Amino acid sequence: MTKLQSQGVHHITIMGADRQTSIDFWEGVLGMPFVFEQPNLDNPDEGHLYFDPGDGRLITIFTNESRAVDPARTPTNAGCVHHIAFAVSQSMYSQLADRLDAKGIEHSGEKDRGFMNSIYFKDPLGLLIELASYRFEPPLGATHTDVLFEAHQIRTKAGDASIRDKHLAEAIEVLSRRRHRTLSDS
Incomplete structure (x- = not known):
C-alpha cells in the first residue's frame, strides 16, 4: 500500500471561547495578524477566526460567545495536544521573558533544548504555548x-x-x- 504524503501543516484549529478573547491573545499577545473570519460551516453557532502565525499558513479558532474562558490546563491524556510551538528569531527570543513579564503572563523562563531555546506559557484557555528559536541556520538548500x-x-x-x-x-x-x-x- 502506498503511504499518503504530507507537504506540511495546512492549519491547526483550536476550540476557543468568545471572539474577543481569541483576538486579544492570538493577535494582541502573539502578534499573529487576524486575516479573516466566517461562520464555522459545520456549526452555525460558532465563529471561525483565521490568524497568520508568520509563515502564511493558518491558525484558526472556533469561537462561541456563550463559552466561558477557563484558564485550567487543557487535558494531556493520550490523544490530546500537549502544546503548540511557534518559531521566533533569536533576537525576539532574547526579549520574550521581559515581554511576557510586561504583559503579566506567567512563563517557564528560558529552556535550553540543545538545538533550540524555548519558553512556555499558557493561553487564556489553558493551552500550553511554546515559543522556540533554533540555535542554528541550515546551510543553503537544506532545512x-x-x-x-x-x-x-x-x-x-x-x-x-x-x-x-x-x-x-x-x-x-x-x-x-x-x-x-x-x-x-x-
Whole structure:
C-alpha cells in the first residue's frame, strides 16, 4: 500500500471561547495578524477566526460567545495536544521573558533544548504555548529537519543522550559538503 504524503501543516484549529478573547491573545499577545473570519460551516453557532502565525499558513479558532474562558490546563491524556510551538528569531527570543513579564503572563523562563531555546506559557484557555528559536541556520538548500536528522545520526553514533552544538556543527558541515563540490584536495 502506498503511504499518503504530507507537504506540511495546512492549519491547526483550536476550540476557543468568545471572539474577543481569541483576538486579544492570538493577535494582541502573539502578534499573529487576524486575516479573516466566517461562520464555522459545520456549526452555525460558532465563529471561525483565521490568524497568520508568520509563515502564511493558518491558525484558526472556533469561537462561541456563550463559552466561558477557563484558564485550567487543557487535558494531556493520550490523544490530546500537549502544546503548540511557534518559531521566533533569536533576537525576539532574547526579549520574550521581559515581554511576557510586561504583559503579566506567567512563563517557564528560558529552556535550553540543545538545538533550540524555548519558553512556555499558557493561553487564556489553558493551552500550553511554546515559543522556540533554533540555535542554528541550515546551510543553503537544506532545512532545519535535514540538519536535525544528520545531527541525530552523529549523536547516536557518539552515544550522546541529546543533540548539542557539536552535533549541529558537524551535521551542517556534512550537508554543506554534499551541496558544495570542490576540485581541491583540502
